[in-house]
Amino acid sequence: MYGPGDVRVEEREDPKIEEPTDAVIRVSASCICGSDLWPYRGFDPADHQVMGHEYVGVVEEVGSAVRELEVGDFVVGSFVISDNTCEICRAGYQSKCVHGTFVAESIGTQAERARIPHADGTLVRTPEHPGPELIPSLLAASDVLGTGWFGAVAADAGPGRTVAVVGDGAVGLMGVLAARELGAERIIAMSRHADRQELARFYGATDIVEERGEAGVEKVRELTGGLGAHSVIEAVGTQESMMQAIDSARPGGHIGYVGVSHDVELPGGPLFFSTVHLHGGPAPVRRFLPDLVRRIWDREIDPGRVFDLSLPLEEAAEGYAAMDERRSIKAFLTL
Amino acid sequence: MYGPGDVRVEEREDPKIEEPTDAVIRVSASCICGSDLWPYRGFDPADHQVMGHEYVGVVEEVGSAVRELEVGDFVVGSFVISDNTCEICRAGYQSKCVHGTFVAESIGTQAERARIPHADGTLVRTPEHPGPELIPSLLAASDVLGTGWFGAVAADAGPGRTVAVVGDGAVGLMGVLAARELGAERIIAMSRHADRQELARFYGATDIVEERGEAGVEKVRELTGGLGAHSVIEAVGTQESMMQAIDSARPGGHIGYVGVSHDVELPGGPLFFSTVHLHGGPAPVRRFLPDLVRRIWDREIDPGRVFDLSLPLEEAAEGYAAMDERRSIKAFLTL
Structure with a gap:
C-alpha cells in the first residue's frame, strides 16, 4: 500500500530463512481483511506498507530448530506470530506472545511467499493437503473466523x-x-x-x-x-x-x-x-486454530462462505476497492 | 449532608412499613464509606441528602409478605436493595436488581432506624445475636468487605x-x-x-x-x-x-x-x-453476604480491623472530616 487508496502488486525479493525457528511458505491463498481498510481509508498510516496477514500455504523450507513442521506440509497460520511456549501463550494469549509480532506490519501475506518466524508456534498443519473446496474455510480460520x-x-x-x-x-x-x-x-x-x-x-x-x-x-x-x-x-x-x-x-x-x-x-x-x-483485543487465533482446523476438516462449519469475491493476487487493488465500497464482504485472493 | 463539607445529625421521622416486603430495623452500628467523601468533597452533588448505606441491626417490624426474617433477628444488609429473585439477581448481580435502589440515595443508614424494602432479598440474618466484638466485621460485610x-x-x-x-x-x-x-x-x-x-x-x-x-x-x-x-x-x-x-x-x-x-x-x-x-461496578454484595457472614461468624476473617476510629453517631461530622483528611481509614459510628 503506497498510501491510502493506493494498492499495487509488485515484485519483491523472495523471503528466506533468517532464524532457525523460521519457515518459508508458498502462499496458496490470501485475502483482504476489514482491518486492511483502516489504512486504505486513511485512518491508519500507510506508506509503502506490505499488506496482508491471512494465509494458508505449503511449507517450502524450514529452519534447523523447527520441530513440528516439514517441507510439503499444508499449513494455516495466525495473523500474529507466537512462540506458543511463553507464559502468555500458555495462558491462551498468543496474540500477546512475548516474542509476538504482527504479520501485517512485518511480513505481508498478500504475496506469493512469506517467511514465518516461530513457525512451530504460529502455524498449524492440516491432516493432509486439502481439496480446493476447503481452502476458503481454512483461510478464514487465519483471522476472521x-x-x-x-x-x-x-x-x-x-x-x-x-x-x-x-x-x-x-x-x-x-x-x-x-x-x-x-x-x-x-x-x-x-x-x-x-x-x-x-x-x-x-x-x-x-x-x-x-x-x-x-x-x-x-x-x-x-x-x-x-x-x-x-x-x-x-x-x-x-x-x-x-x-x-x-x-x-x-x-x-x-x-x-x-x-x-x-x-x-x-x-x-x-x-x-x-x-x-x-x-x-487482537484475537489469540493460535489458541483456537487446532480446533477450528478440525471442525473445518470434518465439514462441521463452512466459514469460507464469507468470501463473496475472488480475484487473482494481481488484482488485489480491485478487492480493496470492492470492500471499501461495500460491494464485497470479503475478497479472496488466488495465487 | 446539607452540602459539601457540611454534615449534621438531626431528628428525622421514624420510618415505618410502607410495602408488605419491607422491614424496619433498629441500626446497631453504621459507618462512613469512602464513597461518602465524593459528595463531601464536592465531586458529587449533595443537597440536604440523607447519608449512609452500611448497616447492621435488629429487625423491629416486618411487612406481611416478609418470609425469611422475624422481629428480633440480627441482620446485615447490602448497600443496594434487591429482591434476590429476579433474573439479574439469580445471575448474581443483585446490585442491578430490576427492583434495585441504592440505600445511599433513598434511605440513609447513618441513622437510628431504617426502612429496608425487599427485606428478604436484601438482608441476611446471623445465626444468633453477635457479641460486640463481631459487630465491626459484620458491618464491614455490608459494603467494604x-x-x-x-x-x-x-x-x-x-x-x-x-x-x-x-x-x-x-x-x-x-x-x-x-x-x-x-x-x-x-x-x-x-x-x-x-x-x-x-x-x-x-x-x-x-x-x-x-x-x-x-x-x-x-x-x-x-x-x-x-x-x-x-x-x-x-x-x-x-x-x-x-x-x-x-x-x-x-x-x-x-x-x-x-x-x-x-x-x-x-x-x-x-x-x-x-x-x-x-x-x-457497584458490588453485588448480597451474592457474597451469606458466605461472608459465615466466615466472620467462624472467625476465619477479621475485616473489622479496617475501622480505626469509633465515634457516636452524633459526632458523624468529625468522622467525615477525619476520613477526608486521611486521619482515619474508616470511621465506625456507634448507636
Whole structure:
C-alpha cells in the first residue's frame, strides 16, 4: 500500500530463512481483511506498507530448530506470530506472545511467499493437503473466523445465552457462526444489508435487528425481556458500536470486542454502573486454530462462505476497492 | 449532608412499613464509606441528602409478605436493595436488581432506624445475636468487605495468581483480604502510608509497592517477571488509578474495578491492545453476604480491623472530616 487508496502488486525479493525457528511458505491463498481498510481509508498510516496477514500455504523450507513442521506440509497460520511456549501463550494469549509480532506490519501475506518466524508456534498443519473446496474455510480460520470465535468466547456465548452481534462484516458473521457452534440459544445479528442478513441466518442468526445506536439497543432489550443480551460480540471498533454493545448487554453480561478500536473513549461512569464484563483485543487465533482446523476438516462449519469475491493476487487493488465500497464482504485472493 | 463539607445529625421521622416486603430495623452500628467523601468533597452533588448505606441491626417490624426474617433477628444488609429473585439477581448481580435502589440515595443508614424494602432479598440474618466484638466485621460485610471481595472475584484472584491492589483505602484492604481468602499466591498492595501498609500485611499482602502511576506499573512488572499481574483490584475510581490497573495487568489478565468511577475515560486503543478482562461496578454484595457472614461468624476473617476510629453517631461530622483528611481509614459510628 503506497498510501491510502493506493494498492499495487509488485515484485519483491523472495523471503528466506533468517532464524532457525523460521519457515518459508508458498502462499496458496490470501485475502483482504476489514482491518486492511483502516489504512486504505486513511485512518491508519500507510506508506509503502506490505499488506496482508491471512494465509494458508505449503511449507517450502524450514529452519534447523523447527520441530513440528516439514517441507510439503499444508499449513494455516495466525495473523500474529507466537512462540506458543511463553507464559502468555500458555495462558491462551498468543496474540500477546512475548516474542509476538504482527504479520501485517512485518511480513505481508498478500504475496506469493512469506517467511514465518516461530513457525512451530504460529502455524498449524492440516491432516493432509486439502481439496480446493476447503481452502476458503481454512483461510478464514487465519483471522476472521478465529477473531469471531474469540469474540464469542470473550462474550461468554454458550447454551442458554442470547448473543447479540454488533457488526455485519466478515468478523461479525463469524461471531454468529461461533455463537451457534458454542451452543447459544438465540443469536441476534444487527445488520441492515439483505445479503449479509441472509448469510447471518445461514450461519445461525435467529433474529435480525436493522436498527442501530439507541434504537438498536432498544430492539435488543425488547427481544430480551427488557434485560439486554447475556453476550454481545462487538465487531466494528467505533465509539458508536462500542457504546451500542455495552448498552445492549444485561447487568453482569459479557462483551467480547474484536473490532480494532479507533478513536474510542469509554466513559467510566456508565461502564462502571453497567456491571458488564469487557474483554477483547487482537484475537489469540493460535489458541483456537487446532480446533477450528478440525471442525473445518470434518465439514462441521463452512466459514469460507464469507468470501463473496475472488480475484487473482494481481488484482488485489480491485478487492480493496470492492470492500471499501461495500460491494464485497470479503475478497479472496488466488495465487 | 446539607452540602459539601457540611454534615449534621438531626431528628428525622421514624420510618415505618410502607410495602408488605419491607422491614424496619433498629441500626446497631453504621459507618462512613469512602464513597461518602465524593459528595463531601464536592465531586458529587449533595443537597440536604440523607447519608449512609452500611448497616447492621435488629429487625423491629416486618411487612406481611416478609418470609425469611422475624422481629428480633440480627441482620446485615447490602448497600443496594434487591429482591434476590429476579433474573439479574439469580445471575448474581443483585446490585442491578430490576427492583434495585441504592440505600445511599433513598434511605440513609447513618441513622437510628431504617426502612429496608425487599427485606428478604436484601438482608441476611446471623445465626444468633453477635457479641460486640463481631459487630465491626459484620458491618464491614455490608459494603467494604463485600465490595473488596467482588473486586477480587472480578479480578479472578485465586491459587497461583499474583494479585495487585491499587488503592489502600478500606476497599483496597478488603480486596487484599479477599485475595488471600481466595488463595492468591502473591498479593502486591500499592500504598505509601505506613499504617495502611501494616494493615495490608495483616490482611495478607506479600509485597508493598509505594510508587504510583507509571513507576508503580514498572514495579509491578519487575515483581512479575516483566509480564504484569494476573489480577488487579482497582479500588479508587480515578483516571490515574484505572490506567495504573490496566497497565499493571498482564495480557489476558483480569481487572476487578470497584472504585466508583469519577471523570474516567478509557482510551479504546490501549485497552484493546492490552487484551485484559475488565469487570466491576457497584458490588453485588448480597451474592457474597451469606458466605461472608459465615466466615466472620467462624472467625476465619477479621475485616473489622479496617475501622480505626469509633465515634457516636452524633459526632458523624468529625468522622467525615477525619476520613477526608486521611486521619482515619474508616470511621465506625456507634448507636
